[in-house]
Amino acid sequence: MARCNGKVLCICLLPCVMVGHLLVYILVSICITMSYSPATLPIRFIAPGVSSNSGALAAHPRNPFWNLRIQKGALWNQLQHRLDRQHNPILRGNRSQQASTEGVRPQEGGPQGVSPACSPDQSWAPLLKDFSTLPEQMRDFILSMHCAEYPIVTDQPGVCDGKLRPEEAPMLLLAIKSETGNFENRQAIRQTWGRNGWMQGEAGGRGGLVRTVFLLGKQDPSMGLYADLEKLLEIEKSQHRDILQWDFRDTFYNLTLKDVLFLRWFSQRCPHARFVFKGDDDVFVRTRALLHFLHQQEEETEDEGQNQKKPVRDFLMGEVIANAVPNRQSFTKYYIPESFYKGAYPPYAGGGGVVYTGALALRLGEVSNRVHLFPIDDVYLGMCLHRLGVSPTHHPGFLTFDLPGTDKESPCSYHNIILVHKRSPKEMLRLWSMLKTPPPAC
Numbered sequence: 308m309a310r311c312n313g314k315v316l317c318i319c320l321l322p323c324v325m326v327g328h329l330l331v332y333i334l335v336s337i338c339i340t341m342s343y344s345p346a347t348l349p350i351r352f353i354a355p356g357v358s359s360n361s362g363a364l365a366a367h368p369r370n371p372f373w374n375l376r377i378q379k380g381a382l383w384n385q386l387q388h389r390l391d392r393q394h395n396p397i398l399r400g401n402r403s404q405q406a407s408t409e410g411v412r413p414q415e416g417g418p419q420g421v422s423p424a425c426s427p428d429q430s431w432a433p434l435l436k437d438f439s440t441l442p443e444q445m446r447d448f449i450l451s452m453h454c455a456e457y458p459i460v461t462d463q464p465g466v467c468d469g470k471l472r473p474e475e476a477p478m479l480l481l482a483i484k485s486e487t488g489n490f491e492n493r494q495a496i497r498q499t500w501g502r503n504g505w506m507q508g509e510a511g512g513r514g515g516l517v518r519t520v521f522l523l524g525k526q527d528p529s530m531g532l533y534a535d536l537e538k539l540l541e542i543e544k545s546q547h548r549d550i551l552q553w554d555f556r557d558t559f560y561n562l563t564l565k566d567v568l569f570l571r572w573f574s575q576r577c578p579h580a581r582f583v584f585k586g587d588d589d590v591f592v593r594t595r596a597l598l599h600f601l602h603q604q605e606e607e608t609e610d611e612g613q614n615q616k617k618p619v620r621d622f623l624m625g626e627v628i629a630n631a632v633p634n635r636q637s638f639t640k641y642y643i644p645e646s647f648y649k650g651a652y653p654p655y656a657g658g659g660g661v662v663y664t665g666a667l668a669l670r671l672g673e674v675s676n677r678v679h680l681f682p683i684d685d686v687y688l689g690m691c692l693h694r695l696g697v698s699p700t701h702h703p704g705f706l707t708f709d710l711p712g713t714d715k716e717s718p719c720s721y722h723n724i725i726l727v728h729k730r731s732p733k734e735m736l737r738l739w740s741m742l743k744t745p746p747p748a749c
Contacts, residue, residue: 478515
């Protein structure tokens, strides 16, 4: 009888014990979850120009950049989502999916085939609830962001000697973003680091053929500059033959358009240039040091006793900014409203100056057809790189945010860099002269 009662008692207590174990497990899980906080990466904003110089910082945004799910309420994300579906090889045959834009009307042409006479499209405005409150420059970009083709006003087909043979192509093509009124900047570059022709490498090392072009749009009438600037520009064009100009307004938000049009020009006029440097007209570049560095990047192998050059791997190098998020301060020129774009930025290199292979330039020109124009040019380039699966490479010699204040006047500081930003024409001439002689003991 006692044995029977013991069995009954065990059967009755077993569920209680199991429930007790379950409660303990749940309590332990809750405690672990509450005590665990994942490591957060630092947020890098674009406006202050903070760069990631430490290898300890992962070159990835806090959130996925190329999100497969559409970001509702952000115009650029919706447009890019539709473009991704159009170019998805699996979905390409499904017309119903191609037309699905989740509330955004189909683009008339898009980045692939807009008419040269592209005009502002007012139908974009109702898609942003805060359109009327946005800065004028942002509103102008939104109304014309479907336009990615403009006629070239001034071409320079002879920059690469009019020849497309790889053995006669430039070692380095310098593509400098400029504006109509920046005559002194362009002339200072021509006389210093942007000279056309053969340039010797650093310390008598290997040099190469250098070609320079300046990238211009049409002067923005709202700048209120003198009417005779275009006449002066025509004289400059005929004398130097190094200016590329397109028929679009030269504004900050159109720098992306300038990049895209240059890449398409490059594929037609200079496709075999081994490297491309793209930068602003207020940077100073130690071109000889850059040539020496680029020669180091070119791998050479011996094949059965014969020296053969291997193609250089695709790379883009500069001062890399990682973990960046859009600037939501409406008074800054980098302002991107949340109604236009949501999410983090991919890693990108500061737009003051970057260098990349000619082969990558061709690929960037192709992929730009599949990435919708974005108002900030260096971020847009990062988006295109992300699409190609190429990560920008950080180089400590690219100082797109200038030297520390105490080092600006030290000659030794400039002998260890490749690029420094924000230099006036007079400063360019002084630096060029100073760097001709070896530095004193540092």
